[in-house]
Amino acid sequence: MHPSITRRRFLGGLAAGGAAAALAPTLLTACGDDSSGSSGGKKVVFHNWPLYIEGDDPATSPTLTGFTKAVGFAVDYTTAVEDNDSWFDKFSPDLAKGKGVGVDIVVLTTWMAARMVERKYVQAFDAATFPNKKNVLADLADSPWDKGRTATIPWAQGQTGIAYWPDKAGFEIKSMADLLDPRLKGRVTLLSEMRDTVGLMMLLDGKKPEEAKVADALAAIEKIKAARDKGQFRKITGNSYTDDLGAQEAWASVAWSGDIAQLQAEKPGLKWVLPAEGAMSFTDWAMILIGAPNKAGAEKLLNYVYDPAVAAGLYESIAYRAPVQGAVEKMSAEARKNPLINPGAGVKLHEFRVLTADEDKQLAEAFNAATQQ
Amino acid sequence: MAVSAAGRSTPWWVPWVLVAPGVVWLGVFFVVPMVRLGMLSLDDGGLSNFVDVFADNSEVVLRTFWYAAVATVAAVALGYPLAYVIATRGGRAKGLLLGLVVLPFFTTYLLRAIAWRVLLGGNGPVVGFLQAVGLFGPEDGVLATDLAVIGALTYNYLPFMVLPVFVSLEKVDRRLVEAGQDLYGGPLRTFRRVTLPLSLPGVFAGSLLTFIPAAGDFVNAEFLGSDNQRMIGSVIVANFAKEFLKPQMSALSFVLMALILAGVLVYARLLGTEDLA
Numbered sequence: 001m002h003p004s005i006t007r008r009r010f011l012g013g014l015a016a017g018g019a020a021a022a023l024a025p026t027l028l029t030a031c032g033d034d035s036s037g038s039s040g041g042k043k044v045v046f047h048n049w050p051l052y053i054e055g056d057d058p059a060t061s062p063t064l065t066g067f068t069k070a071v072g073f074a075v076d077y078t079t080a081v082e083d084n085d086s087w088f089d090k091f092s093p094d095l096a097k098g099k100g101v102g103v104d105i106v107v108l109t110t111w112m113a114a115r116m117v118e119r120k121y122v123q124a125f126d127a128a129t130f131p132n133k134k135n136v137l138a139d140l141a142d143s144p145w146d147k148g149r150t151a152t153i154p155w156a157q158g159q160t161g162i163a164y165w166p167d168k169a170g171f172e173i174k175s176m177a178d179l180l181d182p183r184l185k186g187r188v189t190l191l192s193e194m195r196d197t198v199g200l201m202m203l204l205d206g207k208k209p210e211e212a213k214v215a216d217a218l219a220a221i222e223k224i225k226a227a228r229d230k231g232q233f234r235k236i237t238g239n240s241y242t243d244d245l246g247a248q249e250a251w252a253s254v255a256w257s258g259d260i261a262q263l264q265a266e267k268p269g270l271k272w273v274l275p276a277e278g279a280m281s282f283t284d285w286a287m288i289l290i291g292a293p294n295k296a297g298a299e300k301l302l303n304y305v306y307d308p309a310v311a312a313g314l315y316e317s318i319a320y321r322a323p324v325q326g327a328v329e330k331m332s333a334e335a336r337k338n339p340l341i342n343p344g345a346g347v348k349l350h351e352f353r354v355l356t357a358d359e360d361k362q363l364a365e366a367f368n369a370a371t372q373q
Numbered sequence: 374m375a376v377s378a379a380g381r382s383t384p385w386w387v388p389w390v391l392v393a394p395g396v397v398w399l400g401v402f403f404v405v406p407m408v409r410l411g412m413l414s415l416d417d418g419g420l421s422n423f424v425d426v427f428a429d430n431s432e433v434v435l436r437t438f439w440y441a442a443v444a445t446v447a448a449v450a451l452g453y454p455l456a457y458v459i460a461t462r463g464g465r466a467k468g469l470l471l472g473l474v475v476l477p478f479f480t481t482y483l484l485r486a487i488a489w490r491v492l493l494g495g496n497g498p499v500v501g502f503l504q505a506v507g508l509f510g511p512e513d514g515v516l517a518t519d520l521a522v523i524g525a526l527t528y529n530y531l532p533f534m535v536l537p538v539f540v541s542l543e544k545v546d547r548r549l550v551e552a553g554q555d556l557y558g559g560p561l562r563t564f565r566r567v568t569l570p571l572s573l574p575g576v577f578a579g580s581l582l583t584f585i586p587a588a589g590d591f592v593n594a595e596f597l598g599s600d601n602q603r604m605i606g607s608v609i610v611a612n613f614a615k616e617f618l619k620p621q622m623s624a625l626s627f628v629l630m631a632l633i634l635a636g637v638l639v640y641a642r643l644l645g646t647e648d649l650a
Contacts, residue, residue: 085614085615085616086614088614088616089616089619186599192611233600234517234599234600236600238611247490247494247495247496249494249495249516249517361617364615364617368615368618369429371600372611372612
């Protein structure tokens with residue numbers, strides 16, 4: 001969802017996703033549908049978002065190559081998750097029948113991870129093969145939708161804030177209210193991820209997304225619709241917002257921190273700001289699917305990543321907050337000062353409450369009607 | 374039992390065998406998905422999904438068909454003279470000229486849209502030129518306008534107009550044109566009374582080949598437009614994978630197909646299909 005996707009990576013991701021889907025039945029046949037969780041294969045099949053390992057290249061990633069050298073399992077790693085919905089749409093029909101899809105690990109965002117847990121599409125971790133699970137950061141160690149973190153473990157955590165071009169905007173942007181300023185008419189993009197955009201608008205209204213009431217969210221959606229009807233927004237879109245922002249066609253965007261870290265490397269004039277009223281955070285969770293061909297191997301991989309020394313290198317490279325205790329301490333001084341990797345205690349980040357199915361549907365339809373039609 | 378020209382009878386099953394692969398292909402890859410899509414569109418709301426989705430997206434629907442219609446008319450305006458010149462003045466260079474018409478197809482559709490984005494972007498040569506001659510201010514742009522999306526649609530589907538019109542013009546019997554001139558018809562009158570009517574089947578075919586994919590297009594609106602240029606395809610693509618919106622998006626897909634079909638039928642009724650090139 002979050003990392004910046006270049007055209008090449010986007011196309012590569014499509015191809016990888018297509019190939020993964022096409023190969024899934026073959027993999028199932030080859031590996032056997034071993035839902036018992038035994039170590040039936042010599043590789044771990046891993047579906048992740050773009051830019052979530054070093055250099056986005058499994059062949060050279062120190063984490064993946066180090067794991068293979070240390071544990072002996074190869075990792076069949078693909079950036080098959082272009083967005084939560086499309087991954088779920090592709091694989092959920094088989095998962096709903098209790099069948100494996102030839103994939104061991106997938107990484108999905110909180111609300112989708114909660115759905116996966118609720119529908120029992122994932123398996124509980126085995127403490128014997130994943131002892132480093134105890135290293136998860138305290139604030140991520142429990143949640144109402146996966147009590148005790150039995151089947152999901154954070155892979156990365158980032159922030160949703162505002163990125164803008166100060167010279168184009170002509171004034172300092174500090175708040176979501178500034179994105180509704182007529183001076184930016186037609187030059188603002190919002191994210192089509194409902195929880196990010198609506199959450200920020202709720203914060204502007206003084207409401208906490210982690211305690212979201214449907215009425216409050218609907219009020220925020222109505223505010224977005226009113227501004228959209230006036231032509232305030234250029235687009236309400238997903239990953240492709242970086243195209244408009246990077247080309248300065250959009251002057252200000254609700255943005256994901258990982259994208260902006262990447263964009264700023266090429267375009268230092270781009271400014272990143274967390275809204276004064278509060279910013280959203282997102283967490284993407286690794287989980288082991290039912291019917292995973294190599295559950296033990298998957299657990300060993302997660303165990304390897306949750307070694308603080310390994311995590312330090314990985315998260316310093318991909319510039320997301322490391323969810324592993326002790327990792328930050330092992331990073332370079334420069335990385336420890338990077339607010340994207342180490343936000344610090346003073347930064348108040350919010351995450352949207354996990355909605356019930358009915359609430360989810362109601363808000364999804366309202367947000368869609370307000371932003372996509 | 375059918376009798377061949379050579380006098381030998383053809384077994385009754387031969388035509389069926391010949392047509393079977395195509396029928397099976399269409400059955401598996403068109404009819405089955407359509408039936409599944411139709412069933413999906415009735416989930417969670419039944420027929421009201423169609424009414425709701427049309428009401429909710431009426432502006433996008435109208436915009437989509439407006440864009441497709443304008444792009445088709447523009448393709449006729451650009452493509453007919455081009456096809457006419459190639460057919461009547463191309464000489465030995467006809468093959469080369471037709472090759473140039475289809476040359477853009479040697480790059481992928483996505484890349485062509487991206488190329489237009491670069492060309493029309495705020496830092497691109499088009500805006501730079503318009504600003505240099507004083508027609509545009511510093512903040513004016515071409516991207517995120519109807520013109521950008523319609524222009525790209527026209528560009529991308531122009532070969533689909535040129536080729537059938539060219540074939541149609543090639544089939545025009547030159548002796549009829551000469552007869553018109555012998556009867557004291559000037560060039561314009563001869564064109565209007567002889568060449569144009571005889572080439573209309575090509576225009577009809579080209580219009581269908583342009584209008585139908587243009588109405589279903591979403592790539593150009595995505596890359597060159599803003600929220601104010603969204604087309605039906607954009608809405609479907611953005612939302613189809615969302616679990617809760619799948620029935621509505623399936624219904625919207627059917628609405629798009631039904632409207633295109635209705636438009637094509639009206640068009641065919643007006644122009645006839647007997648002489649399609």
